[in-house]
Amino acid sequence: MWREHMITYFNGQLLPKESVHISPDDRGFVFADGVYEVIHVYRGQLFATEQHLRRLANSLSEVRIAWPDIQRLPAIARELVKVNGLDQSDGLVYVQITRGVAPRLHPFPDESVPPTVYATASPVEPVPEHWERGIKVILVPDIRWGRCDIKSLALLSNVLAAQEAKERGADEAIFVRDGVITEGARTNVAAVVDGVLVTHPRDHRILPGITRNVVLELCQHLGIPVRESPLAVIDLPRVEELMILGTTKEVTPVVRVDEITIGDGLPGPIAQRLERAYRDLIGAL
Numbered sequence: 001m002w003r004e005h006m007i008t009y010f011n012g013q014l015l016p017k018e019s020v021h022i023s024p025d026d027r028g029f030v031f032a033d034g035v036y037e038v039i040h041v042y043r044g045q046l047f048a049t050e051q052h053l054r055r056l057a058n059s060l061s062e063v064r065i066a067w068p069d070i071q072r073l074p075a076i077a078r079e080l081v082k083v084n085g086l087d088q089s090d091g092l093v094y095v096q097i098t099r100g101v102a103p104r105l106h107p108f109p110d111e112s113v114p115p116t117v118y119a120t121a122s123p124v125e126p127v128p129e130h131w132e133r134g135i136k137v138i139l140v141p142d143i144r145w146g147r148c149d150i151k152s153l154a155l156l157s158n159v160l161a162a163q164e165a166k167e168r169g170a171d172e173a174i175f176v177r178d179g180v181i182t183e184g185a186r187t188n189v190a191a192v193v194d195g196v197l198v199t200h201p202r203d204h205r206i207l208p209g210i211t212r213n214v215v216l217e218l219c220q221h222l223g224i225p226v227r228e229s230p231l232a233v234i235d236l237p238r239v240e241e242l243m244i245l246g247t248t249k250e251v252t253p254v255v256r257v258d259e260i261t262i263g264d265g266l267p268g269p270i271a272q273r274l275e276r277a278y279r280d281l282i283g284a285l
C-alpha cells in the first residue's frame, strides 16, 4: 500500500519521505542503473532475510556496484518497520541501490562515487479471494534482456506486460520465450503435470525467486516430486495445476491462462497444500 508520509532510509539516514531528494543525475533515474530487493514482513518479522540478502549481494556483484553496508540491511529494515509503526503488521521492505550521481556517460563513474541507497517499509493488504478462487493470467512474449537472474531496476518489459494483463482483466502476465514459459512479470511460475511440480530451471532466463526456493523446500518436506525443467506452452492444456510464486503473491493458484481453463477451473490440491504449508512457515516466524 502506497503511503505518502513515511520514514524512509536514504544514504545512511532515516528521513521523512518528503525530505528525500534524489538528483536528476542519479544513474538510477537516467539509466535504471541499479538493483533492488523486496522482503515480506509478517507481523513485524522479516521473512527469508538471509536469502534476500544473498540474492541482493549477487545482483550487486553481477552489475559491479559496491554497497559496503549491505550487511546492515536487516537492521535498517527492522528499524524502518519499527519507525513506521509496522511491528505488529504485514508489510513490504523495498530497497534499491543505484550506481550513484554522475554526469550522464554510459561507462561507470569514478570509484569514489558512492551508490545511492533508498529503502522503505510499507503496509500490505492480502487479497484472500486470489487464494480462494485462483487468478487469471495472460501469456506475453518474453522480450526481456538475457540476464533475468539479476534483480535489475530496469523493468520496462515487466511494466508493459503487467499493464497488458490489467487491461485484459488478468492478475499477472506470464512470459513465453521460444515456446516455453519462463516466469511472470513479478512472479515465478510452477505447474503440476502428472503429479509432479514443474518449474523453469534456475538460469539466466528467470529471477531465482525466494518464494520459488521456499516452495521447492516445502515440496521436499511434503513429498511432492519436483522437476526443474521448462514447461512448453503447447503442454498447458494437459497441466493439472498452475500457480505463481512471489514475495507479494506468495503461492497463488492460476485457474485460467488466456482462454485455457486449468484443471477444473478451481485451485488444485497441490497448490492448496503448498499455500497452507507456506502459511504455517509464516505463522512460525
Ligand SMILES: Cc1ncc(COP(=O)(O)O)c(C=O)c1O
Pocket (backbone or CB within 6 Å): 038, 158, 183, 184, 185, 186, 187, 188, 206, 207, 208, 209, 210, 211, 212, 245, 246, 247, 248
Ligand atoms: C520477474 C520476477 N520473477 C520472480 C519474482 C519472484 O521472486 P521472489 O519470490 O523472490 O519475490 C519476482 C519478484 O519480484 C520478479 O520480479
